[in-house]
Amino acid sequence: MTIEARFRLDRPGFTLDVDLRAPAQGVTALFGPSGCGKTTLLRAIAGLERCGDGFLKVGDMIWQEERHFVPPHRRPLGYVFQEASLFAHLTVRRNLEYGLRRVPQTERKVSLDEAIELLGIGHLLERKPDRLSGGERQRVAIARALAVSPKLLLMDEPLAALDLTRKQEILPYLESLYKELDIPVIYVTHSSDEVARLGDYLVLMEAGGIRAMGAISDMLTRLDLPLAQGRDAEALIQATVAGHDERYDLTHLDFPGGRFTVTRKDLPVGGAVRLRVAARDISLTLERQSGTSILNIFPATIEEIVPAGSAQVTVRLAAGGVSLLARVTRRSAALLDLKPGKPVYAQAKSVALLS
Amino acid sequence: MTLTDADFVALVITLKLAAITTLILLLLGTPLAWWLARSRWRFKFLLEAVVALPLVLPPTVLGFYLLVALGPHGPVGALVESLGGHSPAFTFSGLVIGSVFYSMPFVVQPLQGAFTAVGHRPLEVAATLRASPLDRFFSVAIPLARSGFLTAAVLGFAHTVGEFGVVLMIGGNIPGSTQVLSIAIYDHVEVLEYGRAHWLSGGLLLLSFLMLISVYALNRRFTVVQS
Structure with missing residues (x-):
């Protein structure tokens, strides 16, 4: 229909x-x-x-x-x-x-x-x-x-x-x-x-x-459209509630690219949630970081990079078939030699939940 | 000193004339005002000017043309007579026809203003709530324009009560048939019956004032409710 x-x-x-x-x-x-x-x-x-x-x-x-x-x-x-x-x-x-x-x-x-x-x-x-x-x-x-x-x-x-x-x-x-x-x-x-x-x-x-x-x-997450070029560029991710961590009061949310762990939300296990991940909250590393306080790290592949202003670039990543955006400086992009096809690790500093 | 029979008859004729005229004007004026408020026709202003003419025209001019048209030899009068009727000149029907023209702007203009103030939006809302055009008119436009209807009815009535020139030209001041209060007053003054002229004049003054007070008071209540 x-x-x-x-x-x-x-x-x-x-x-x-x-x-x-x-x-x-x-x-x-x-x-x-x-x-x-x-x-x-x-x-x-x-x-x-x-x-x-x-x-x-x-x-x-x-x-x-x-x-x-x-x-x-x-x-x-x-x-x-x-x-x-x-x-x-x-x-x-x-x-x-x-x-x-x-x-x-x-x-x-x-x-x-x-x-x-x-x-x-x-x-x-x-x-x-x-x-x-x-x-x-x-x-x-x-x-x-x-x-x-x-x-x-x-x-x-x-x-x-x-x-x-x-x-x-x-x-x-x-x-x-x-x-x-x-x-x-x-x-x-x-x-x-x-x-x-x-x-x-x-x-x-x-x-x-x-x-x-x-x-x-x-x-x-289409980099040719104004939405991904704005300051508030973000990706939407469909996830399901995988379970709760009673000991640390956290909630696990699974999506095809991995698992988000967030502070405990009162949601039924198996329920669908919509996550908003802002491009400016994602940073990229070449190796998986250890010794970091960041909980949410996913292996991903770079798909496309476009400039965002004179100092930054917007990177589209695929993690398990799901698109994510990352906003990093042009300098970092050059130092890490970011280019399409390159495998990286995406670290999400924060994520917003929409029920 | 009280009202004589003749004065009383003149009062009844006056009120009857004003009531019938107001009723006819509300029936004719509502669709006309609605059309004037909603139409985007390029030459709409021509019709608006025609409606407003009685505001500026000397009543005797209007009365004169109506007399010519309605008289036995005028186009309307001749038509009526050919159909077996009686020419409306110098009859109560003639007075009603003249008054309808004469008081038209006092009814149409407040209605047009009220319909314009209602605007398109409430009607569009009603359309999206399954109301047909006629349904929208009765269930939304008229209730929202009610203060305009009150103003139109009272102004139309009061203005008809107060007319003189048109009635004199077309009615001929026949006591018991076409003599209205305003002319009766004139007649009293002509023969120096100031006492009776006072009674009638004072009565008309009071009546008109009361009607206008009710319009303004009620309209104030409406605006308070709507604000």
């Missing part, structure tokens, strides 16, 4: 020209700088923006093809806008019920109670939107979009209008939501942090077009 979208849209001073193909499952992140056309593409997918000659297929539903255009209210989608945009004249409960009541009984998959519980808004139901905080409003807007049991959930920078505290308040809800509900999500963002935390598939946009698209872990 895939989402296929081809749109060409001319607006004064801006042209959107995309040919998108993404899996109809998990979270597809539309990522790019402001003004690159992410929101326009999302609106075109929702049918809010109409281009004469477009094609849109979501799973087995064709929403647009030549003269055939399904208007937005006939598309089984949920849309979360950047600003919550709650109906000011309705209470939270009535806002939630607005879409729900317009969905036939037989098509209701997500119950109102489920949506309310997922977003933790049970105590707000009788309030008017003007009595809610920004974070609460956005949670209600997300629950409202879920309550129509969408077959595709579109989210346009749902966290962008919120401050850091509010973002941290909502992110866990989003993470559990994507895990609990089997609804494909297209998520617009310009935050690489949100991409790493939430995304499964990444569509990189640039100046009204698509620069590249692919699985998130591949995209993050």
